[in-house]
Amino acid sequence: MRFRSTGYTPLMLLAQTCALLGFACYAVVLKPLQEEWHLSNLQSGLIASAFFFGYMLAVPLATALTDRVDARKVYLVGGLSATSGLLGMCFFASNFWTAMLFMAINGAGLAGTYMPGLKILSDRIQSGELTRHIAFYTAFFGIGTGFSYLCSGWILNAMGWHSVFGIIALGPFSAFLIVLFLIPPLAHEKWRGPIKIAIQDLFPVGKWKLVLQDKQAAGFIFGYTAHTLELFASRSWIVAFLAFCVATSGESAFLAITTLAGIINFFGVPSSILGNEVALRIGRQRWVCIVMLASAVLGIALASSTGNSWWLILTLAIAHSIFTMADSATLTAGLVINAKENIKGAAMGLHSLMGFGGGLLGPAIFGFVLDISGSQTSRTAWVWAYSAIVIWGVLFVVYERRNGWADK
Structure with a gap:
């Protein structure tokens, strides 16, 4: 399926909303996890911080790669990483340390989708005012996180905290599918030959x-x-x-x-x-x-x-x-x-x-x-x-x- 260049924006807005559904999962389940795992408030805060630690580790590489390859490829890896982190929280997280690990993977997944998603738009929009598309894209960060609170809360009340992460994992996976099947690759690769990224690039x-x-x-x-x-x-x-x-x-x-x-x-x-x-x-x-x-x-x-x-x-x-x-x-x-x-x-x-x-x-x-x-x-x-x-x-x-x- 092919779209005019401006038609990519609604698709990327939908993809971003889906990718961000995992953003507030932990905030919603913080209290039940704290009671079940006997966590201190500092430990609970550190698990939340691990999400941003994963983002910080991955964002330099993700942004550097978008200058050398089609950002669509980076986005696909990011979508799968976020999905893996959420599924890990659902099936394997059982204490402070394992939760830190899987929340960091989830954060790294966001780094692979948020800015690379913006780069997907800037590489493909050939007409109209690009800044307007960017303004909508950045504003949808709040919409995606708002839905994350709502959906996570509904699932928690109905099915428990494990299901919050397991079901919400469908969000970034849906973002992966949207970009995979509805956003076509660039006509020409940005970089010819082997891709080399030095430490000074990161x-x-x-x-x-x-x-x-x-x-x-x-x-x-x-x-x-x-x-x-x-x-x-x-x-x-x-x-x-x-x-x-x-x-x-x-x-x-x-x-x-x-x-x-x-x-x-x-x-x-x-x-x-x-x-x-x-x-x-x-x-x-x-x-x-x-x-x-x-x-x-x-x-x-x-x-x-x-x-x-x-x-x-x-x-x-x-x-x-x-x-x-x-x-x-x-x-x-x-x-x-x-x-x-x-x-x-x-x-x-x-x-x-x-x-x-x-x-x-x-x-x-x-x-x-x-x-x-x-x-x-x-x-x-x-x-x-x-x-x-x-x-x-x-x-x-x-x-x-x-x-x-x-x-x-």
Whole structure:
């Protein structure tokens, strides 16, 4: 089956939604796994972090390969890797260490699908405005993760945590099938002869030093790191937090907590796009500073809201999700615009690597602070845990304003 070049976008949006269905599986089953395997909060956070560790290990190779071979080939391997990681969690994971392994494989699979999927589009779209296709593709990250919460929660309630991973594995496998059968290969190979990738292709340290010497580009990269640390920590622990709210109030939520988590996540989709429009009018640096400070206030307010009305908790959770995502597109677009042309590719690679490095640290920091401040049964512990992940954005704003970045 053949499509016009613009017809590939709907297919890749569908594929990406399917590939991301495994994103929130662990967040949804965190509580039952913690009880069954007798995990500490730090161990629970480290399993969530293993997903981002796998992504960080695989993304340099995956992105380097897309410049040498058809990104479609990389995507197919990524889809199978994500499927294998989820099936491993279903059938073989039995403790902290095995879960770390299979979650890392799942994360490596995402690295093989997310950016290579974007490269599939950019290599094939010959007409129209490419940036519009890219904007939709990046926005669908939030849609895919939102459905991940919803579907995982439904399966957990009906069939148990093993089935969550086993059934959701059909998601990335479906993405594999969509690309295999509906996205044709490129007419001509990008690279002739044997493919050789040197260590400097994967980790161009020299170029990264030049990127970090550019105050404007470095500011957007460090801001993105603080952003992802807060974003992925809050997404990893939101279901457990909502469960604590149910236990504290003594009342059931008006919807299943995993459904609420999915709804909260969906609100981040338009906020990233609209936030970028606001940034164009008032200045990117100024908008980033406003958003990070507002997100910090809302995160602590959310953590302090336990025991109150569900409508207040949900309102604060949605507001926190909106402001956590409101600078996402702004930070990435700011880097692309400000990075020098001769090192722009290296700058984007470092941006992605450090961003998911923040994602690796965030869930573990959150769980560690929960452990040392009273565990999940303490309201104060949740306030300290949320404070531990939002403080990085505040520190970034304070430092960069003194450094002059925010005044540009």
